[in-house]
Amino acid sequence: MSGRKIGDVILDLQNISLRFGGVKALTNISFDVREHEVRAIIGPNGAGKSSMLNVINGVYHPQEGRINFHGEERRRMESHMAARQGIARTFQNIALFKGMTVLDNIMTGRLTKMKANFLEQAIRFGRAGREELAHRRKVEEVIDFLEIQHIRKTPVGRLPYGLQKRVELARALAAEPTMLLLDEPMAGMNVEEKQDMCRFILDVNDQFGTTIVLIEHDMGVVMDISDRVVVLDYGKKIGDGTPDVVRNNPEVIAAYLGVAH
């Protein structure tokens, strides 16, 4: 539960349907996300959760439905527009830039805020140099926040899985997003790492007021930290509400545990 006051709806998805050829990934999904809340999306494997996130930040374009973000209504989002409007995300299979160091990866998160053009950067003197320094300071704040100072010069490809996930989160945070989309941020982690990640996510929500939309399989985590939960199964929405409401929803139970015949 977050200590912040939950605000108005900032993201409203209406009747979203997504198909890949003959396969229906999402069918007629509608739900909303309020400012400052922690919204979880849960469901069995293949339910369409990642696809839902991809629709929100424009990696996939739905065939039907509307997306209303910050009052603007659209048929679809474009990924770089989403980035510039304050949506950042992490991916299920880590999408870090394997050829760069941790520091450089996180610095790419600041790209949308950099004004100097390439010629200024080629000369470096003046605006470009100052900008680079200013953004470096901001990135170091994120590095401090996520406690990854010791690996900032390490090439990302050499890091263990848990640390890579943290770096990916750092990159998303460096963009100072208003909404953070996290796709299974704790997948493949042990208990300690999960606790750390939970703490970071709650801190982000607490300290910066960032709205969080999170896909997660660990029910304990979901029930603990989310304000509201959406449940998907086979591309359809089968539950929507606070964790308690959802926990007792017979359809949700059936989807996860199966129905007795």
Added chain:
Amino acid sequence: MFYREAGQFKTSYAADQQIFPITQDRIGVLLILAIAFIAVPALSNEYWIKAILIPFLIFSLAALGLNILTGYAGQLSLGSAAFMAVGAFASYNFMLRIDGMPILLAFVLGGLAAAAVGIAFGLPSLRIKGFYLAVATLAAQFFIVWALTKFGWFSNYSSSGVITAQEIEIFGFRFLSPESKYLLVLSIVVLLALAAKNMVRSSVGRAWMAVRDMDVAAEVIGIKIMQTKLLAFAVSSFYCGVAGALYAYAYIGTVEPEGFNLDLSFKILFMIIIGGVGSIVGAFLGAAFIVLLPIGLDVLVQGWLVGIVPPSISSNLQLIVFGGLIIFFLIVEPHGLARLWQIAKEKLRLWPFPH
């Protein structure tokens, strides 16, 4: 032992961001520059300057260009020689047709012309990737060479498209001697190398590497893929174009479009593979290697193997050794000489201790 970073802590981000944060590196580079600018022209003989150092510098510049496009931005190009040709011929035409055109400006304009052509042939990269793109760059290579030969206007209607570069004259000083040409080329290359280094360690360089490593994620962060890729093509072609202009004006003197053929494009590609893709220093190391190798082989064949193998084997030996080295480097050290140099430096930190 003499190469220690210990005790060199940075107390500001500015200090950490320097190009050469380690004092020994900085001294080393200043030393190299001093030797290059002062000692070499004073002490070298003409052969070394004309036949080795000048082409080394020019090819380093072309390799830098290709490295930006292929090494940093991940767009494979087999057409770098064609962009050199554009630079050479464009500079020539600017000098020829505009009275009083300053030669340095002609070089810049030649580079810009190459950049424009580069953008045009880079447009397919928005849809095509990997070796499909390589084939598209082949289209650029063949088409450009054909166009420069066929349309006589480019070469002032000389037969088979041959042009003779005009004399270099800046503020009345005529660059006739090899030493003067060398210093001019050296200055230009050092400046452009510095600019390249600055670009790749800034956000434009990071954007290029992001597009190279995972363009879907790059887009999600807000990088405009199209602009990033086209910028890479433009900058890379600019560098190749200036290299081409220098090739014509400060090195060979008389060039024809056929001289900028596929073989040369491959040579430049080999330079960045051997030198190290994605590395500024690598461009120089690779160029040095490729320039010195044929000479080394010649010495080998003419000197030590004389009587054992016929001299005609030299050119074939070159092919075999080039090819073999490419394969060798790709297997053993895909990051080329630059990485080997880094490893050597790390070993030097501990030497003579084993760990």
Added chain:
Amino acid sequence: MQFFIEVLIGGLLSGVMYSFVALGFVLIYKASGVFNFAQGAMVFAAALTFVGIQEKGAPFWLALLLAFGVMVLLGVLTERIVLRPLVNQPPITLFMATIGLAYVIEGLAQGVWGASVRGLELGIQDEPLEWLMATANISVSKFDLFGAGIAALLVTLLALFFQYTRIGRALRAVADDHQAALSIGIPLQNIWRIVWAVAGFVALVAGLIWGARNGVSFSLTFTALKALPVLILGGFTSIPGAIVGGLIIGSTEKLAEVYLGEYVGGGIDSWFPYVMALAFLLIRPEGLFGEKHIDRV
């Protein structure tokens, strides 16, 4: 009109020749995922070896056999020295390795056999087919038809091989995913040796036909580069695609040279196939028969 047909048929048949080289590419790509830039060099080396052995006095069939043996040896060596150490590297690395390989093969072939241009006799003359000439007044070379016939035979054999034999299935598995194929027990190295040997055989056939047509010289490696646009049109993994792609490239190249070439002074064929392939890629990045590649995020 009949001039047009002559040019068209001439183009189609020369396109068949491009397909020969493209076939070798497709084989290797299908089975090992490697884009073998050295295919052209292999064609050149095969033809040169054949002619070289013939010059030493060997009869046709012996020279053929020996040349094939050399190509097989080349394939085995390539697998051992180039492919095996690079087995899990990204495709672009393997591609660049084959560029290096091309240089090595060219250097070796010329070093052993010398660089002078030679002719190659296959017994079929490059003369117009008489009855076609007599009945429709269209001039089509007997040799070109012979080449087309060989191509058809080769393609049929290869298609059957891939579809219906155990080895063919194994090859397709390997092309899809090396690791997975290894983990179900497919002997990767044997498979690759077989494939490169077959590609070597195709290169030999291509070399013989091309060599008889245009003479055996270093320029053979450049004509082999033309196979790349063929592959782009036909897709990298399709044998029928290689043929169709070759036909299209061959015919359009000839037609463009004849009908458009006069406006710009000729020589269009040096770049036209590439620009065509480029234009095609913009519309359909996978080629006519290729498989669409879907990235999972």
